[in-house]
Amino acid sequence: MDTSTITSELTQNIPGAPALEAGSTTGQPIDLSAMHAVYSDMGWLIAERFSSLEDRQRVFELIELGMRSGDPKLKHAVSTGLIEAMISRTGAQPARWRQISAQLGPLSAAYIHG
Template identity: 35%
Template sequence: MNQYIANYIEKMASFSTVLSETVSLANEYWHPETPPVVMLFSQIGKTIVKNFYEMGDIEREKIFKHVEDGMVSIDDELATVVATGLIEAIVTATDSNSLLWKDVSKFLGDKSKSHALVWKDFGQE
């Protein structure tokens, strides 16, 4: 895990108790190794969706701005794990609930939403 990713995760965890707990649980589970980065980002994405309605708008805005910041990062590895771990987990976690997807998608930034829509439509004709 490079320093950009470590800093990104640390900042993400600072936005919410449930996100901090998710990161802590993943770290505990994989200790003494570090969690696989895509799996950790996937867990963060699932946690965001699971707790979306318990969050206030300010908390959601901070989280989704951070998601967008990751997508446009100068660090390609960070941008990739945000896309393939976090955003794809958000899309998958909302697949069975169109109202939740509609509400979540309102908070996605341009690059995040673009990737999410491509992933959502993947394999559909």
């Protein structure tokens, strides 16, 4: 699964998630800072709306696919954007973080503990 497909599916499964302008539509590569900002917003929203995510399992499958991706921009956006935003948002809520971290796949969990 490619970067734009993962990003598109995540935005569809996270209510309120901002869309990322796909580079393929303009012929330009996706800007890393824009990608990081969108993924940070998604991580924040996941932490905020964790209990109400309709397809939570799919969201965390997509996060893990991003961590397995051969695209270094996507891996960076998922790890330092999305995952770290979830950690930051749940900092004062350890019970919420335990719920969220229990859903992480092996590569995502390894990033946190690495």
